[in-house]
Amino acid sequence: MNRSDQLELIYIAQNVFLKAYEKYEEVVQDLSDEEKEQSNMITSIHDSLQNLNRKIKAHLNGKIDVNKLLDEFNFEKGILEGELDLAQNANPRVKRLAKRILVSIDEFLEKAGTGKKSLIPKRFKDPSQFKSKKIAYLLWLVGFFGTLGFQRFYLEKYGTGLGWFATGGAFGLGAAYDLFTLGKQVKEHNSIVEMKFHELRQSEKKQQISGRTDDFYP
Numbered sequence: 001m002n003r004s005d006q007l008e009l010i011y012i013a014q015n016v017f018l019k020a021y022e023k024y025e026e027v028v029q030d031l032s033d034e035e036k037e038q039s040n041m042i043t044s045i046h047d048s049l050q051n052l053n054r055k056i057k058a059h060l061n062g063k064i065d066v067n068k069l070l071d072e073f074n075f076e077k078g079i080l081e082g083e084l085d086l087a088q089n090a091n092p093r094v095k096r097l098a099k100r101i102l103v104s105i106d107e108f109l110e111k112a113g114t115g116k117k118s119l120i121p122k123r124f125k126d127p128s129q130f131k132s133k134k135i136a137y138l139l140w141l142v143g144f145f146g147t148l149g150f151q152r153f154y155l156e157k158y159g160t161g162l163g164w165f166a167t168g169g170a171f172g173l174g175a176a177y178d179l180f181t182l183g184k185q186v187k188e189h190n191s192i193v194e195m196k197f198h199e200l201r202q203s204e205k206k207q208q209i210s211g212r213t214d215d216f217y218p
Helices: 003-029 033-038 040-060 066-086 092-112 133-142 150-154 158-171 173-206
Strands: none
Touching (some): 003 092, 040 066, 040 092, 133 150, 150 158
């Protein structure tokens, strides 16, 4: 799944679990005070939905990565499955809601990727924007060990690139610095590119999401 499709899926999931929370509130209103006090499941549903909605929002705001988000989905899945096994005599509507939420979680995990390696999304490929560590180090090497600043131009750091070129890699000190930090610089560049892409897609997907929840939620 490419990054664009993965983001679309997350937006759909956000809408789904917000609606599920509304459904939870409807169910709670119909429960007696005694049922509320005796039902650990209804508390678990509340906490799970609140956590998932909060973590989805955190991911879309760039505060947590997709691996952390999917770990949270797996965690809440385990909690709800455990509550279902224990709560044989729970209110049927509460059990039905928990099962529907579990189906939605399973669908999300299946579409987003279930293996640990597949949890890392395939980033969108754009050779003109994403940079390679291997190429950066190769340019450092062929540019007289970084003194010509080729690696800086490659990372679109044109100001320091010119500075490196004019001063022999900041008299060798900047070139030496790049030797140990190029990997980090490439990662930071790619993160900025992906964040810009993310913001663009977020704006587009918000306009498309209202009619798409049926594709995800049973």
